[in-house]
Amino acid sequence: MKHATMKVKKFVLHHYPATRSVRVRWMLHEILGDDFEVKRVELYEGAQYEAGYLVLNPNHSVPVLEIHWEDGSIQHMLESVAMVEWLADHYSERELCPHPGSGARRADYMQIMYFAGAWLDMMLWQIRIHTHILGEDEADQKTLDRYRGKFIDDGEPQILARLNKHEYILDDQFSAADCIMGHIVFWAKAYGLCQGERFDAYLATLMQRDSLAKSLDDLATFQIAPEKNQPIIEHFNG
Numbered sequence: 001m002k003h004a005t006m007k008v009k010k011f012v013l014h015h016y017p018a019t020r021s022v023r024v025r026w027m028l029h030e031i032l033g034d035d036f037e038v039k040r041v042e043l044y045e046g047a048q049y050e051a052g053y054l055v056l057n058p059n060h061s062v063p064v065l066e067i068h069w070e071d072g073s074i075q076h077m078l079e080s081v082a083m084v085e086w087l088a089d090h091y092s093e094r095e096l097c098p099h100p101g102s103g104a105r106r107a108d109y110m111q112i113m114y115f116a117g118a119w120l121d122m123m124l125w126q127i128r129i130h131t132h133i134l135g136e137d138e139a140d141q142k143t144l145d146r147y148r149g150k151f152i153d154d155g156e157p158q159i160l161a162r163l164n165k166h167e168y169i170l171d172d173q174f175s176a177a178d179c180i181m182g183h184i185v186f187w188a189k190a191y192g193l194c195q196g197e198r199f200d201a202y203l204a205t206l207m208q209r210d211s212l213a214k215s216l217d218d219l220a221t222f223q224i225a226p227e228k229n230q231p232i233i234e235h236f237n238g
Contacts, residue, residue, distance in 0.1 A: 008090075011036040012066035014056065016043045017222035018190075020080040020121075021063030022215050023183045027084045027176060029211035031091045044223070046231030060235075081117035081180060088176035096176045109170055109177055112162075116169075116181040120155050123147040124187050131191065132225035133236055151193055159185070163198050167205060174209070182206045190224065 011028060015021040015038050028036045041047050041062050048060040057064045057078050065083045067075040077083050088097035098106040130144040159169075159181070166172050169181040185203060188194040206212050226232050 007070045009068045009070045014064040016062045017218040023080045023179045024063045024083045026179045026215040029214045044226040044230045044232045049235045112177040116184045123151045
């Protein structure tokens with residue numbers, strides 16, 4: 001498929017509250033306002049393991065971003081950081097990221113995107129599953145303590161070093177990197193991490209954006225832990 005000069009007809013985001021799909025929903029609201037479709041995937045009910053959904057995402061997770069091109073073809077993206085990065089580049093007129101090839105600021109931006117979306121995300125995922133998803137016979141306190149300690153000792157100081165210099169995570173201008181790091185800080189706070197005035201001030205600044213408020217408008221329907229009899233417990237494999 002050749003889409004270099006082809007226009008996007010519409011976007012459909014497969015989403016569940018408070019998950020990584022919030023990052024993408026936030027970015028879409030930044031760029032398109034409300035001009036995209038959101039389909040809720042009931043993760044705790046096991047919808048991500050149904051045959052129809054596995055065709056979209058064999059990793060049985062959210063988000064999935066459907067890109068409907070003007071020639072009628074549909075492309076699926078599965079990784080939230082890749083989605084946010086691509087959207088920022090594709091809609092470069094919104095100035096939500098340094099232009100590719102722009103030098104040191106672009107390199108720093110890319111570093112932040114993957115520091116947050118891979119390294120910090122990995123630790124938070126381990127904290128989450130060993131606290132709220134895995135059964136008593138699988139949850140491991142040593143793993144939980146290890147990643148909590150690593151996040152506090154190694155992760156938080158690096159975030160604070162940036163926030164103590166600038167209003168946003170890259171510099172004093174909001175960027176797509178804040179869609180990733182902002183979600184990380186929200187997630188961390190749910191587990192008693194990222195405490196303190198500077199983290200609170202950062203989130204308060206982000207919450208002034210209508211795009212973020214819209215991406216969290218279903219947060220009240222999120223339960224942090226599934227019930228013991230919900231299908232996700234039976235199917236979950238990490």
